[in-house]
Amino acid sequence: MVSIKDVARHAGVAISTVSKVLNHYPNVSEETKKKVNEAVEELNFLPNSVAAALSSKQAGRMALLVNLNTRTQAIDEIDMRYISGAINKAAELGLDVNTFFFSMFEGMSEEEAVRYLRSQSIYGIIIYGLSKNDEMLHGLLRSQTFKAVVVDAPIVNESTSSVSIDQEKAQYDVAKKTVMDNKCKSILYIAGKGNGYVTEERLSGIRRLAEEMDLELLVREGDFSERKAREITFQDARGKDVLVCASDLMAIGAMRALMEMDIFRPVCGFDGITLMGYAGKQMNTVRQGFAEISAAAVEELYYLMNGGEGRKKRLDYDIIRLQYLDIIC
Amino acid sequence: MVSIKDVARHAGVAISTVSKVLNHYPNVSEETKKKVNEAVEELNFLPNSVAAALSSKQAGRMALLVNLNTRTQAIDEIDMRYISGAINKAAELGLDVNTFFFSMFEGMSEEEAVRYLRSQSIYGIIIYGLSKNDEMLHGLLRSQTFKAVVVDAPIVNESTSSVSIDQEKAQYDVAKKTVMDNKCKSILYIAGKGNGYVTEERLSGIRRLAEEMDLELLVREGDFSERKAREITFQDARGKDVLVCASDLMAIGAMRALMEMDIFRPVCGFDGITLMGYAGKQMNTVRQGFAEISAAAVEELYYLMNGGEGRKKRLDYDIIRLQYLDIIC
DNA sequence: CTGTTAGCGCGTTCAG
DNA sequence: CTGAACGCGCTAACAG
Numbered sequence: 001m002v003s004i005k006d007v008a009r010h011a012g013v014a015i016s017t018v019s020k021v022l023n024h025y026p027n028v029s030e031e032t033k034k035k036v037n038e039a040v041e042e043l044n045f046l047p048n049s050v051a052a053a054l055s056s057k058q059a060g061r062m063a064l065l066v067n068l069n070t071r072t073q074a075i076d077e078i079d080m081r082y083i084s085g086a087i088n089k090a091a092e093l094g095l096d097v098n099t100f101f102f103s104m105f106e107g108m109s110e111e112e113a114v115r116y117l118r119s120q121s122i123y124g125i126i127i128y129g130l131s132k133n134d135e136m137l138h139g140l141l142r143s144q145t146f147k148a149v150v151v152d153a154p155i156v157n158e159s160t161s162s163v164s165i166d167q168e169k170a171q172y173d174v175a176k177k178t179v180m181d182n183k184c185k186s187i188l189y190i191a192g193k194g195n196g197y198v199t200e201e202r203l204s205g206i207r208r209l210a211e212e213m214d215l216e217l218l219v220r221e222g223d224f225s226e227r228k229a230r231e232i233t234f235q236d237a238r239g240k241d242v243l244v245c246a247s248d249l250m251a252i253g254a255m256r257a258l259m260e261m262d263i264f265r266p267v268c269g270f271d272g273i274t275l276m277g278y279a280g281k282q283m284n285t286v287r288q289g290f291a292e293i294s295a296a297a298v299e300e301l302y303y304l305m306n307g308g309e310g311r312k313k314r315l316d317y318d319i320i321r322l323q324y325l326d327i328i329c
Numbered sequence: 330m331v332s333i334k335d336v337a338r339h340a341g342v343a344i345s346t347v348s349k350v351l352n353h354y355p356n357v358s359e360e361t362k363k364k365v366n367e368a369v370e371e372l373n374f375l376p377n378s379v380a381a382a383l384s385s386k387q388a389g390r391m392a393l394l395v396n397l398n399t400r401t402q403a404i405d406e407i408d409m410r411y412i413s414g415a416i417n418k419a420a421e422l423g424l425d426v427n428t429f430f431f432s433m434f435e436g437m438s439e440e441e442a443v444r445y446l447r448s449q450s451i452y453g454i455i456i457y458g459l460s461k462n463d464e465m466l467h468g469l470l471r472s473q474t475f476k477a478v479v480v481d482a483p484i485v486n487e488s489t490s491s492v493s494i495d496q497e498k499a500q501y502d503v504a505k506k507t508v509m510d511n512k513c514k515s516i517l518y519i520a521g522k523g524n525g526y527v528t529e530e531r532l533s534g535i536r537r538l539a540e541e542m543d544l545e546l547l548v549r550e551g552d553f554s555e556r557k558a559r560e561i562t563f564q565d566a567r568g569k570d571v572l573v574c575a576s577d578l579m580a581i582g583a584m585r586a587l588m589e590m591d592i593f594r595p596v597c598g599f600d601g602i603t604l605m606g607y608a609g610k611q612m613n614t615v616r617q618g619f620a621e622i623s624a625a626a627v628e629e630l631y632y633l634m635n636g637g638e639g640r641k642k643r644l645d646y647d648i649i650r651l652q653y654l655d656i657i658c
Numbered sequence: 659c660t661g662t663t664a665g666c667g668c669g670t671t672c673a674g
Numbered sequence: 675c676t677g678a679a680c681g682c683g684c685t686a687a688c689a690g
Contacts, residue, residue, distance in 0.1 A: 001447055003683055014661040019685060027659055044441075046448035050390070051683035054379050054666050061379070068413055070620070071658050073406050073603035080405040083412070084397055084430060091433055096449065099428060101413060104420055112373075118330055119375035120425065121666095226657040252607075253657060274402035278581075278607040291399070328555040328582060329400050332667055343677040348669055356675055380667035383682050450682095662689075667682105674676085 002043045011039035022047055049096050053121045061096045062301055063122045065137070067129025068101045072226070074249040074275050078290055082128050082151070085291030089298040097298075098122065102129070110139040123147060124301045126294075130155075132195040147304040149297045153197040156310045163297045163313040167198045170286045170317050171205030171270065175244045177319055178268040178284045179213065184241035186216035190232055190254060192246040193223045202246050202270065222246065226253035233257035243267045252279045272320060277327035287318045331372045340368035351376060378425050382450045390425045391630055392451045394466070396458030397430045401555070403578040403604050407619055411457050411480070414620030418627040426627075427451065431458070439468040452476060453630045455623075459484075461524040476633040478626045482526040485639045492626045492642040496527045499615045499646050500534030500599065504573045506648055507597040507613045508542065513570035515545035519561055519583060521575040522552045531575050531599065551575065555582035562586035572596045581608045601649060606656035616647045 004022075008015045013032055020028050021036040039045070053060040064086050069075040083099060090097040098120060105113050113136060117125070124147040130137055141148055144159040152164045179187070189206045192199035203219065210217035218236060222229040222245065229250035234257055237243060243258075243265050245251040251269030258265055259280060269276060272287030293315055300313055333351075337344045342361055349357050350365040368374070382390045393415055398404040412428060419426040427449060434442050442465060446454070453476040459466060470477055473488040481493045508516070518535045521528035532548065539546035547565060551558040551574065558579035563586055566572060572587075572594050574580040580598030587594055588609060598605060601616030622644055629642055 001683090005683080015683095016662080016685080017660060020660090023685080029659060032660080044444060046444050048383075048448050048450060048683050050379055050383050050450040051666090052685075054377075054383050054668090054682090055684040055686085056666085068409075070410065070413060073402075073656070076406045076409040076603075077402050080397075080409045080412075081399065083409075083428070084399060087428055087430065088433070091429075096427070098426070099412070099416055100420075101416065104417070115373060115375050119377050121377060121379040230657070256653070274405075275604070275607065278604065280609070324585070327402070328559070330667090333669095334667080337677095344668080345670075345678080346676060349676090352669080358675060361676080377667055380682090381669075383666090383684090384668040384670085385682085660690085662687105664685105664687085666685085669680105669682090671680085673678085 001048075002045050004045070004047065006043055007036065007039045007045050010043055011035045049094070053096065061098070061120070061122050062090065062124040062126065062298075062305070063117060063120075064097060064099045065105075065125055065127045066099060066101050067131075068103070072249065074247075074271075074273050077273050077275060078271065079128065081290035082294040085294030086126060086298050088291075089295035093298065093302055095298070095302065102134070105136065108136065110136050110143070113140060114145050117146070124305045125149075126297045126301055127151065127153075128294075130197070131193065132197065147301060149301045149304070151293060151297050154312070156312055158310050159304060160310045161300045161304060161313060163293060163300055163315065164198075165286075165288055165293070165315050165317045167201035168205040168208070171202035171244075171246070172209050174268050174270065174284050174286045174319050175206055175209050176213075178242055178244065178266050179209070179215065181284075182242060182266045184215070184266070186240045186242070187218070188232075188236050188240035188243050189217060189219045190222035190229050190243065190245045190250050191219055194221060196224070199246065206244055216240075222250045224250060226250060229253035230257040234261065237261070237265055238263065241265065245269050247271055248273045248276050248285055251283055251285065252276065255279050255281055255283065272318075272322070274322075274327045276322040277324045282321050282323045284319060284321055287320045289315070289317075330377075331374050333374070333376065335372055336365065336368045336374050339372055340364045378423070382425065390427070390449070390451045391419070391453035391455065391627075391634070392446060392449075393426060393428045394434075394454055394456045395428060395430050396460075397432070401578065403576075403600075403602050406602050406604060407600065408457065410619035411623040414623030415455060415627050417620075418624035422627065422631055424627070424631065431463070434465065437465065439465050439472070442469060443474050446475070453634045454478075455626045455630055456480065456482070457623075459526070460522065461526065476630060478630045478633070480622060480626050483641070485641055487639050488633060489639045490629045490633060490642060492622060492629055492644065493527075494615075494617055494622070494644050494646040496530035497534040497537070500531035500573075500575070501538050503597050503599065503613050503615045503648050504535055504538050505542070507571055507573065507595050508538070508544065510613075511571060511595045513544070513595070515569045515571070516547070517561075517565050517569035517572045518546060518548045519551035519558050519572065519574045519579050520548055523550060525553070528575065535573055545569075551579045553579060555579060558582035559586040563590065566590070566594055567592065570594065574598050576600055577602045577605050577614055580612055580614070581605065584608050584610055584612065601647075601651070603651075603656045605651040606653045611650050611652045613648060613650055616649045618644070618646075
């Protein structure tokens with residue numbers, strides 16, 4: 001393995017000079033910079049990220065904390081896109097990523113979790129799927145032990161950023177489109193889990209719409225569960241003109257229930273997952289670019305780890321219609 | 330951060346002694362072993378895996394190489410289970426895992442790929458979704474630069490193991506069950522991709538069945554594509570009694586095509602993915618435990634990295650029937 | 659602007 | 675059976 005020492009010798013400079021060039025430090029003359037870069041090229045040198053992490057304690061290693069639910073396939077899809085989006089962006093930025101699942105921290109105290117991550121030289125984390133009652137993680141964020149980015153939860157402090165789309169507006173938009181397309185007067189809204197952050201925001205979006213358009217609104221808690229959405233639909237769909245669901249999975253559950261009830265109601269979802277194509281009918285939904293959101297989270301963490309301050313990032317979304325033939329290949 | 334040095338001081342022994350105890354070296358007296366372990370407990374010491382990796386070059390860091398296709402959702406499901414299965418098992422064994430996608434190596438020569446992985450102190454790899462024409466990876470395996478485990482491809486040498494279910498038998502079993510349940514005389518077999526390893530094995534399974542039961546067999550290449558299976562079904566399903574597909578995704582494509590054609594034929598799939606529940610009808614399929622397979626792959630790599638020799642591992646599978654209500658939650 | 663030096667935390671000879 | 679000493683590859687003060 002060719003190391004920084006070889007490069008230094010080859011370029012006729014000191015080891016530390018090579019390090020400075022590699023890490024874009026300011027005080028290096030153009031000339032030596034060129035010499036070093038040439039040596040790097042010629043020797044095909046690639047810095048060892050493990051050694052760098054051990055030495056610097058700063059840059060480099062970050063963890064993805066994923067709230068994985070391996071029982072539901074739609075969740076798989078979303079998490080897979082989160083993970084691949086993050087890994088690809090991290091590779092681009094030359095960062096080391098380790099993936100963890102919430103289940104691996106079950107029963108750990110905040111202290112233990114910190115030790116565990118620190119023992120892997122991790123100094124930055126990205127959290128996916130945080131809910132209000134994940135106390136250990138909230139403690140972690142509050143303590144600011146790590147630079148952190150939280151996806152889909154509005155938590156911000158000096159060392160924590162938040163990344164997501166505008167949930168309120170997206171829910172408003174997709175529901176409005178569905179209502180307008182179908183001239184509805186009343187809505188059954190199947191909301192997410194009570195302890196989820198996006199749940200509230202989406203709820204206020206639908207509330208705003210109902211108010212603005214003077215629509216009757218019935219809100220039921222679907223808990224992001226396909227089965228629960230199905231049950232709610234059996235119970236409450238007859239009396240309403242349109243079903244607005246806070247996730248695609250629930251929209252699919254609702255749609256299938258409607259088919260079994262043999263009645264028609266427009267349904268719209270939220271997320272834009274491929275699974276929607278299998279639902280049997282077309283539906284409006286919000287397409288979130290999960291990979292892009294995750295890539296943005298990595299960039300944001302990179303920014304934080306280089307001294308940036310925590311802040312809130314908003315990303316774009318689309319309102320789309322998915323159908324079976326679009327998604328198969 | 331509490332380091333091995335602190336433990337040594339606390340236990341009143343030398344640093345190296347602590348290291349030996351931690352790594353289960355033979356020549357340490359029970360007494361000092363106990364002293365050290367007590368100190369570890371009291372200080373809540375967790376060894377730093379990054380430092381260990383840098384120092385030892387042997388154990389520890391491994392890479393998951395995943396052939397991810399982010400366009401198809403069923404693939405997401407499978408890969409997600411592979412990845413989570415591996416990560417969980419690795420955490421259990423105290424190994425460091427990094428995940429990579431084939432796309433990250435596009436355009437890299439074998440040499441470059443080696444450098445890239447080595448620069449991350451990676452000494453073991455697990456490959457998912459290898460096909461016959463991935464030349465760079467085949468070179469890598471042949472060179473034995475890394476300890477390797479290949480999932481679903483029969484590649485074995487001193488430092489390479491292979492892990493999978495018995496594809497031939499599984500295809501035989503699921504098809505036989507389907508044929509028997511429906512008293513069929515002819516089969517349309519929609520095979521996988523020509524360059525995939527499992528394709529051949531599954532094919533010989535169906536061939537054996539056709540021969541044994543004296544069934545007419547038409548084989549078409551579905552390339553593991555849902556769309557292609559759909560087209561093949563439109564073309565060739567009428568003339569056959571049953572459709573046997575080499576993947577669930579193709580089975581879903583076939584089933585939907587049959588529904589559009591408004592004819593009934595029994596269909597069976599292969600994999601046991603949740604998406605099957607959305608197919609509209611029940612089907613027989615082979616349930617592979619992807620997470621378990623992946624966990625076994627990690628264990629196998631651990632074995633190799635500790636001096637074991639490459640070998641072939643076979644895992645179990647089930648023949649099941651999935652339906653919508655089973656998979657939602 | 660460049661080079662020297664001292665670690666980061668751990669594994670591993672090699673004396674004793 | 676134990677411990678001192680060196681090195682893994684790199685970063686970061688600190689001199690010069």
